[in-house]
Amino acid sequence: MDAETADSIADGVRRPVDPRWIPLQRIHGVAVTAVLGLGSFMAIVLPSIADRRLWLVLALLPLWAGVVAALAWQMRRWPPIAYRFTSYVVDDAGLEIARGVYWRTVTNIPKSRIQHTDVSQGPLERRHGLGTLVVYTAGTQHSQVKLPGLAFATAQRIRGHLLPHDEGDAV
Numbered sequence: 001m002d003a004e005t006a007d008s009i010a011d012g013v014r015r016p017v018d019p020r021w022i023p024l025q026r027i028h029g030v031a032v033t034a035v036l037g038l039g040s041f042m043a044i045v046l047p048s049i050a051d052r053r054l055w056l057v058l059a060l061l062p063l064w065a066g067v068v069a070a071l072a073w074q075m076r077r078w079p080p081i082a083y084r085f086t087s088y089v090v091d092d093a094g095l096e097i098a099r100g101v102y103w104r105t106v107t108n109i110p111k112s113r114i115q116h117t118d119v120s121q122g123p124l125e126r127r128h129g130l131g132t133l134v135v136y137t138a139g140t141q142h143s144q145v146k147l148p149g150l151a152f153a154t155a156q157r158i159r160g161h162l163l164p165h166d167e168g169d170a171v
Contacts, residue, residue, distance in 0.1 A: 009157045012091040014098075020128045021086075021149030022079045027124060029075025037068040088147055090158055095135065097147050107145055113137045117162050119155045131155040135162065 048056045081101055089096040094110040118134040131152040135145045
């Protein structure tokens with residue numbers, strides 16, 4: 001990758017994460033809903049059957065179904081909302097990540113503080129062509145900052161820009 005291609009990402013423009021992040025988050029929501037729904041179902045049914053109180057199961061199942069349905073609805077509707085409030089800016093000074101719907105967080109990472117960067121991909125991210133940029137900095141708070149939901153090629157371009165371009169070792 002040449003310097004011009006790597007630097008073209010560093011134009012100071014605020015960009016949203018890739019829109020393919022929304023269906024990926026919905027898949028995660030389905031998994032969370034299934035695990036919590038099954039776990040809570042077992043927590044209701046097994047003790048009630050063991051104590052021979054089937055009336056308790058019949059009384060709690062509509063409540064359980066309502067809670068699981070509300071959780072599933074929230075997990076479906078939340079990713080587009082979170083997507084609208086997640087963005088990043090890459091410039092010559094470094095990287096800025098903004099996220100949060102209710103509590104807004106803006107994290108600035110100066111290039112001078114970056115120790116190393118990674119681009120990771122889980123199986124679902126790989127299937128959707130996405131990756132997570134992981135930036136490691138000096139310090140304790142926010143020493144590892146993740147930016148999920150980037151197109152894999154974009155994450156690599158940002159990583160290439162954030163890496164030091166001198167030939168010597170920084171140590």
